[in-house]
């Protein structure tokens with residue numbers, strides 16, 4: 001079990017309100033990702049859930065029981081920190097055993113769980129090393145191992161992959177997702193990287209300045225962003241947001257077109273411009289198009305084999321039915 | 335990237351410093367060694383020729399030798415224990431956010447700037463004096479007979495005085511170590527269910543081990559040679575004669591330079607034994 005409910009939670013540091021009143025329910029077994037730009041209060045929210053920070057007001061339930069003033073160790077949550085926070089003077093085995101040792105679990109059970117966790121995380125050969133002798137990815141696994149053995153009702157991850165290199169990040173992303181499928185435990189995962197959010201989450205919570213902008217599944221957020229902020233934040237490359245006359249044609253204050261929803265055509269098309277930078281990824285090519293008569297540079301995502309170069313003329317045709325429309329407040333118009 | 339050439343150039347350029355330092359250390363040591371084998375009594379005829387190992391035999395057979403060694407060890411050990419225990423506590427305390435932190439920190443460090451002679455005099459006259467000292471007044475206030483600190487509890491008194499002088503040093507080093515502890519480790523251990531005392535024992539203390547090692551090594555070097563505190567307070571009586579003090583008495587009070595020099599060599603040997611011992615026990619904390 002691991003259902004977490006936040007009710008009217010606020011957090012102030014001195015006079016600065018980092019989290020204005022916030023309501024959120026995280027269902028049992030859900031992989032929830034908090035995503036938002038740096039400094040928007042994701043870590044603070046996670047630390048409030050963990051109990052490492054006190055709420056200024058509001059309350060929180062875990063599995064229907066009030067946990068607002070329950071100390072961190074009694075909440076049944078395990079946290080994986082961005083810096084891993086391993087104990088440097090203890091071997092990997094002792095690190096993983098630490099929470100069980102604190103709980104006074106018997107040695108045989110401890111050993112069994114360590115073996116299991118080590119096998120699942122490919123750490124068996126490293127159990128007697130110190131954290132200082134491990135690579136970043138291995139340290140990350142130890143931190144996860146230390147969380148798993150407690151059999152928590154929910155896992156909390158604070159940007160766990162941000163210290164890893166790109167290749168490792170993709171690998172660990174998969175491993176964490178697989179671990180979630182296997183354990184079926186609630187996970188709350190904080191990241192500023194929308195790709196991680198999209199690939200891992202059952203439910204994404206988009207935050208801006210402590211305010212929840214939208215909650216939904218990755219595809220809900222992709223297909224119907226509630227406002228301009230979510231539209232611009234979710235999706236890579238970023239959605240083209242166009243204001244002014246062109247938006248007025250669609251009777252909106254601004255319109256949004258995803259780069260993958262613009263077709264490159266031989267001639268005609270809605271917009272004609274010149275190619276600025278062409279980014280060839282092999283599978284896809286991103287064109288940044290200038291001088292289309294719009295104020296904004298337009299990004300287009302096409303098949304990898306369209307060979308246009310810097311300075312070439314390009315004809316673009318957005319798919320009209322996939323254009324997002326927003327009003328003057330930035331809210332979505334259906 | 336040192337090439338063969340730049341390495342030999344470096345050696346050449348370092349040579350003067352190395353020679354100077356070696357000379358600095360070796361000349362006094364060799365002179366002490368030399369005198370320790372001479373029968374040298376400045377007021378009774380000067381240098382009276384070879385003495386062989388007589389000085390060494392006399393010094394070690396003197397009834398004050400072994401007591402002086404044990405006194406030295408008790409003082410060093412006592413001061414180390416007090417400064418480290420209280421140093422850790424003070425460092426943890428000073429690390430807490432509190433009002434007037436800057437001033438409190440300066441006050442804690444202040445005793446280190448007081449000269450040993452002065453602090454010993456202050457303690458002797460203001461605190462430990464059996465008639466006018468603050469402790470005497472305190473004892474009388476509670477209806478107890480004042481303690482004659484420097485005669486009845488002479489070793490304890492000296493340990494207290496010297497600890498007071500060295501506590502700031504230990505606190506300072508330990509404070510910087512406490513401040514370098516990663517807060518997330520403490521939070522992780524808190525989530526793992528460690529209680530405050532367990533957090534101290536499993537996380538904070540191991541983190542401090544290297545700093546404690548440094549404090550032990552540096553303080554030992556200086557504590558083996560404390561002198562002013564004893565000179566000013568008890569003058570070596572009431573069982574407070576350390577090895578250093580015994581050597582001083584042999585050289586100056588009995589005007590026997592040969593005998594004093596032999597004692598000096600024993601002191602060097604003692605210091606080295608302690609150094610080897612310490613490096614064995616705590617030195618491994620400095621690796622890795």
Ligand SMILES: Nc1ncnc2c1ncn2[C@@H]1O[C@H](COP(=O)(O)OP(=O)(O)O)[C@@H](O)[C@H]1O
Nearest residue numbers: 013014018036037038039040041042043044045
């Ligand atoms: N202990 C603290 N004291 C004061 N301000 C803090 C503290 N922790 C975080 N903040 C502020 O709260 C805001 C949100 O921080 P944080 O939750 O760490 O953001 P994120 O994890 O989304 O990058 C930031 O503006 C930060 O400066």
Ligand SMILES: [Mg+2]
Nearest residue numbers: 042043044159
């Ligand atoms: Mg953060």
